[in-house]
Amino acid sequence: MPNPRLTGLGGGLFSGAVMFALGCLDQLLFEGSLTVYGVLFLPLSVLTALWIRRGDQLSAPVVMPIAFTVGLLPLAESGNGFAARLMGLVTALATQAGWLYGGTATAGVTVLVRGFRFAAARRRAAANRRPAARA
Template structure:
């Protein structure tokens, strides 16, 4: 939009470029945008996303065991933001790896939380039981990562198409 006749456009803070008259953001929204821009924006490779989510879920599983006695519901709730962060922080060229690595991270993080006796067989049985009973959290996290990846991929394709159509 162009500035209206008789009203000069105010310069954008820090850029010196004018903001169109009808496009000025509300003060609260501008503060939220500034704080979002200060958030970290790492770009993880597919392997890095897997390591990030796996190590973080293992740490959260141990923390859940210490603080809540191994509550699987708390673990499932903590899994959802990890899925979203992994899907948001993975590189654009490795987008498809995010929905693949988050279920693996869920299983890795269940190791300290899953009920099981002493010994390898009892621990694996507890892990399989926890995976079977907490499949809702697993599906929800994987679906959330898939939706974020799909949105990022569509946005990337639209931007590429617009760039190709410009002379």
């Protein structure tokens, strides 16, 4: 599996572009099924949280809701005009809040697990560097 290291901005651009592409694909293949879109959002949340570099990993739970919203643009019910498109987007966000919170929480938990694993590895490395105590 590739091991890219994205910056916070790069992770946001990556997840936003992928979610927009998935939204367009969902619109074409599944006639805009928001359930399919939500299910596809969850693994992307994990991948983005894994691929953002350690120094920027706290940005993963922040960029995921933005990416979810960007991906909803092709799926939102639209009428005539900007106000109708905006209302469709807000309605889609309100009705799909469970997927949005689930993906954001998944990214947050992934970031926390990565942080704990890094801290544990750092403690082990520090313990291995210390000289053995003499009795």
